Amino acid sequence: MGPVKNSNSATRSARVEEMRRAERARERRNRILTVAASVVVVAGLVVGGVVLVRSQSDSGGSGKKDTAASGDAKNAKNSAGDSGHFTTGEDGVQTWSGKLSRTHVTTGVTYPMHPPVGGNHNPVWLDCNGTVYDKPVHDENAVHALEHGAVWVTYTGAADKADVSALAAKVKRTPYSLMSPYEKQDAPLILSAWGHQVTVKSAKDPEVDKFFAAYVQGEQTPEPGASCTGGVMR
Template sequence: MGSGNNSSNAARKARIEEMRRAERARERRNRVLTVAASVVVVAGLVVGGVVLVNSQSDKSDTKIETASGDAKNSGDSGHFTLGPDRVKTWSGKLSRTHVTTRVSYPMHPPVGGNHSPVWLNCNGDVYTTPVQDENAVHALEHGAVWVTYTGKASKADVDALAAKVKKTPYSLMSPYENQDAPLVLSAWGHQVNVKSASDPAVNKFFSTYVQGRQTPEPGASCTGGVMK
């Protein structure tokens, strides 16, 4: 009888020990699986983060490339309409995106559109050599009037207009051969061909459009930009 009990106890202990070994084995497997799962999750987060960063970077690059591509076009749509005062007004969209490359404008001199991030100094500045359209357009955005002339303009008219510009903040002057009249005055969205420096349209254009209602950025600086 005692021998039977001993045998039964031994068997029970053996089963208990076997169950304990099985439990320890399960715990080890669970720990391994937990660690492995954690590694997978962390790796997934890292990979996802890298993909997200790269995706954002790609989007940013795309915006830059798009801006550069658009720079070849002014972004403008519309046309000039001629008013009774001889002032041509651009009817349509004039884009205001800052670009770093040359722009092909639909009008000459341009009266708006995509332009350089840096404006042309326009605090009564008179330039004796051609300036960059893209910088001058930014000056127009600040409310400047831009006087341009071709080689067909008389020296007397050029000198008289230069004198007027020099004493007028928010104005500038430069030679410009690619225009359809010897003397042209431009503001943001507006332009007029004048017959001479004494043409009444000159004073009227200056009084109307120097920091006029058409100005997209009234009060913005006309100094601290580029000098040419």
């Protein structure tokens, strides 16, 4: 019986030792999991803190930008931010030789030319998908449409009604173009694009087709392919 008892005792001791090893292994796993969880929590707190700081920083930066813009907007009329002058080519097209700013502003802008061919402008563009307006539009929205590559046809009360009708028909079938009355200009009929402008004698003036061909989504366009719909509607 002695050997049997010893055998049973050894087996029991081995089983106990195995259980102890398993318990130690379980404790090690738990410690590892606890440490890992702590690391994740700390990392999350750090990342969250960084995101919060950046968010506050960005908000502060945006606030500063908005404040600056608001500061500019305190003036009844903003500067267009333009420098330069027109030079006239052999074809009669006037090209602005200097800088045309592109800052978005929410107030009126004083432009150095009429109609304007660029400069600071409203954040919302004027619909220019072959759109004909029967009333004057805001320069600041129209300039944004020019930035998108549109040609803007304008006319005064001195323009021949037949010419106005013919140009309106052309605009209506030409995406990236628009038309509106404009009494402040020096000639009855004027076509404008970003940085370019031409006076035409009539709707049959050869320069009309040339100007449309050259400047509707032309090389002068600061934002080619930008939308001409979804802006300020009629």
